[in-house]
Amino acid sequence: MSEPISALNHASYEGIVKVEECGLQGMITLRGDLSDKVLAKAVKDATSQKVPGQREALVNGDTGVCWMSTDELLVLVPYAEVEAKLAAMANALSGTHALAVNVSDARAVFRISGASAREAVGKLAPVELSTEAFQPGQIRRSRLAQVAGAFWMDDAETFRVVCFRSAADYVFKLLKVAAQPGSEVGFY
Amino acid sequence: MLILNCPYCGVDAEETELAAGGEAHLKRFGPGSSEDEFHDYLFMRENPKGVHFERWRHSNGCGKWFHAARCTQTLEVFGTYSAQTTEPPKEIREAISAKRPGWAWREYE
Numbered sequence: 219m220s221e222p223i224s225a226l227n228h229a230s231y232e233g234i235v236k237v238e239e240c241g242l243q244g245m246i247t248l249r250g251d252l253s254d255k256v257l258a259k260a261v262k263d264a265t266s267q268k269v270p271g272q273r274e275a276l277v278n279g280d281t282g283v284c285w286m287s288t289d290e291l292l293v294l295v296p297y298a299e300v301e302a303k304l305a306a307m308a309n310a311l312s313g314t315h316a317l318a319v320n321v322s323d324a325r326a327v328f329r330i331s332g333a334s335a336r337e338a339v340g341k342l343a344p345v346e347l348s349t350e351a352f353q354p355g356q357i358r359r360s361r362l363a364q365v366a367g368a369f370w371m372d373d374a375e376t377f378r379v380v381c382f383r384s385a386a387d388y389v390f391k392l393l394k395v396a397a398q399p400g401s402e403v404g405f406y
Numbered sequence: 407m408l409i410l411n412c413p414y415c416g417v418d419a420e421e422t423e424l425a426a427g428g429e430a431h432l433k434r435f436g437p438g439s440s441e442d443e444f445h446d447y448l449f450m451r452e453n454p455k456g457v458h459f460e461r462w463r464h465s466n467g468c469g470k471w472f473h474a475a476r477c478t479q480t481l482e483v484f485g486t487y488s489a490q491t492t493e494p495p496k497e498i499r500e501a502i503s504a505k506r507p508g509w510a511w512r513e514y515e
Binding site: 272273286287288290344345346358359360361366 | 414415416417418419420422423466467468469470
């Protein structure tokens with residue numbers, strides 16, 4: 219078995235904020251009826267979190283669950299556990315109209331940390347990122363310049379950005395430009 | 407810049423996050439229909455100056471289709487609503503009537 223390596227293998231850049239590729243992250247796309255009790259229990263067993271409400275992200279480190287749409291969740295688990303968690307989930311959902319798929323190797327994850335983190339992300343996504351509008355615990359699916367991406371905040375100065383693995387290099391370059399020294403805007 | 411509220415994820419999404427899907431509430435004429443009906447279904451579209459109903463997709467977001475009622479002249483948005491409907495809901499039509507008395511679009515007014 220070959221050794222799995224993340225898209226940019228922990229590349230990092232330090233500017234007005236620190237941009238890091240987070241390495242491997244287990245991710246399961248779960249689609250189904252989000253009000254279903256069986257589905258809620260499967261999510262609870264995998265992540266010990268409840269089913270998130272609209273645009274909620276209940277994430278603790280590399281485990282958690284994010285609301286992606288009215289019938290889709292993104293379940294985050296440690297990369298090493300993804301196969302076991304997925305099997306348990308598929309087993310629990312076998313009698314339900316639901317679908318769980320391992321998408322870990324189709325994605326890349328970045329961490330943006332620093333006092334200007336809101337600015338760096340705000341330069342790339344058409345999203346209101348003021349402290350009143352966007353807070354830790356929320357997720358937003360949007361675009362990062364020309365590619366789709368989603369992000370949430372781990373704390374007041376840290377963003378986590380998820381994009382497709384095929385676009386990882388593009389997104390990293392975008393984030394590097396957004397984090398260039400001297401490029402603070404001072405808006406947020 | 408057009409800003410539409412996605413009825414599924416509740417965000418005010420601006421135009422570049424969305425994909426336009428053309429005129430709303432089309433009735434499909436497929437196999438078994440007359441040539442005239444099929445022609446009209448394929449090619450004949452409303453092109454109003456004023457109130458218009460459209461389909462949009464929140465493509466860089468939740469990925470869901472929804473409907474929007476807006477004015478093509480002023481870009482004023484009267485409201486957005488679920489895709490699971492075959493005609494504009496009552497509250498949307500009332501919202502338009504409040505701002506554009508006497509409006510008409512296809513068979514709706």
